Amino acid sequence: MEILKNRKMENWLGLLGLAGFIIALLATFISPRAYPGYNWMGQAISDLFANNAPSRELYMQFTTVSSACGVVFVTVACLYVQNRLNRTLRIGIYLFAVLTWINNIGYTVFPLSENGYAGTFQDIIHVYVVTTAVVITSIASLVVIMVGGYRHNKCRSIAIFATICLCGIIIGTIGLGIVPPAYGGLMERISVFSGSGFSFILGCYVFIGFDLVEEKHKNNIANGNISIKTKESF
Numbered sequence: 587m588e589i590l591k592n593r594k595m596e597n598w599l600g601l602l603g604l605a606g607f608i609i610a611l612l613a614t615f616i617s618p619r620a621y622p623g624y625n626w627m628g629q630a631i632s633d634l635f636a637n638n639a640p641s642r643e644l645y646m647q648f649t650t651v652s653s654a655c656g657v658v659f660v661t662v663a664c665l666y667v668q669n670r671l672n673r674t675l676r677i678g679i680y681l682f683a684v685l686t687w688i689n690n691i692g693y694t695v696f697p698l699s700e701n702g703y704a705g706t707f708q709d710i711i712h713v714y715v716v717t718t719a720v721v722i723t724s725i726a727s728l729v730v731i732m733v734g735g736y737r738h739n740k741c742r743s744i745a746i747f748a749t750i751c752l753c754g755i756i757i758g759t760i761g762l763g764i765v766p767p768a769y770g771g772l773m774e775r776i777s778v779f780s781g782s783g784f785s786f787i788l789g790c791y792v793f794i795g796f797d798l799v800e801e802k803h804k805n806n807i808a809n810g811n812i813s814i815k816t817k818e819s820f
Contacts, residue, residue, distance in 0.1 A: 593793070599662045603789020606655030607782055613648030614775070617641040628768045629701075631778060632712065636698035653690040656785060659792075660686045666792050674734030675741055678748075681727035682784065688723060689782075692716035721759065724781040728752040741796070747787045754780025 617634045618624040621641035624633070635645045660683035667676050696711040703709055728748045735745020758777025765773055 596662055596666050597793050597795065599659065600666070600789045600792025600794075602655040602659035603663070603785045603792065606652045606659060607786040607789075609648055609652035609655065610782060611779070613645050613652065617645040617648065620644045625768075625771065626775075627771050629771045630774050631771075632693070632698050633701045635693075636701050638700045642697075649694075653694070656686050657690055659785065659789060663788055663792055667796075670796055671741060672734055672738050674737065675731060675744070676734075678727050678729075678731030678734055679788070681723055681730060682788070685720060685723040685727055685781075686785070688716065688719050692719065720781075721755070721777075724755055725752065728755070728781075728784065744787070744791060744796075748784065751780045751784045751787070754783075 614626075614631055614634070618626055618641065620643075621634060621639060624641070633639060635642045635649070639645075664680055664683050667679050671679075693712070693716060696708050696716055698704070698712055699706045699708045703713065728751055731748040732745045732752070735741040735743075735748065755777050758773045758775070758780060761773035761776065762770055
């Protein structure tokens with residue numbers, strides 16, 4: 587309870603990262619109920635909010651809230667990490683904020699014109715521009731965070747989480763080109779939730795505080811009799 591008493595407004599706003607991710611998850615699990623015949627294993631999440639999708643209205647109600655939470659959160663996170671983390675980590679988090687803006691604005695402005703892929707200009711932008719930008723910025727932000735975290739032992743735990751998320755993105759992305767179409771939706775969800783799931787992790791760090799999280803991480807390592815030589819350069 588002591589940790590709750592010491593939280594500032596910027597820390598409490600970190601919970602928006604958790605809320606945004608959870609609401610986005612609920613959107614993908616609940617919206618198919620309004621889409622008769624929807625097969626989550628084989629169909630993309632984008633089909634849920636295509637212009638002619640029966641589930642579009644329900645899905646957009648969820649994502650309007652989750653997008654607002656996400657945008658406010660990453661903005662707060664960028665302000666929060668100033669003068670707290672090394673430069674490389676800050677750049678990685680700034681890139682993650684850019685990813686969030688691209689994801690929220692791009693998919694909202696350019697949804698699929700209809701279920702699947704109709705080949706319209708709107709579909710081309712959705713698939714080849716927005717999705718490509720999201721994948722590139724996801725990988726770039728997580729790689730930079732990993733470099734900054736592993737280079738400085740003080741921030742190693744967040745680099746470990748970034749590594750896990752990056753592995754999920756890579757597995758899902760590669761899986762889309764390997765597995766049969768009947769499992770394409772599953773692979774997409776692995777990739778999408780791995781990337782967006784980092785907002786949940788980052789939200790925890792902002793709420794609890796980077797210093798406190800890393801201190802506990804070091805204590806756990808010490809209790810496991812694992813020695814760490816710390817060499818930091820800021």
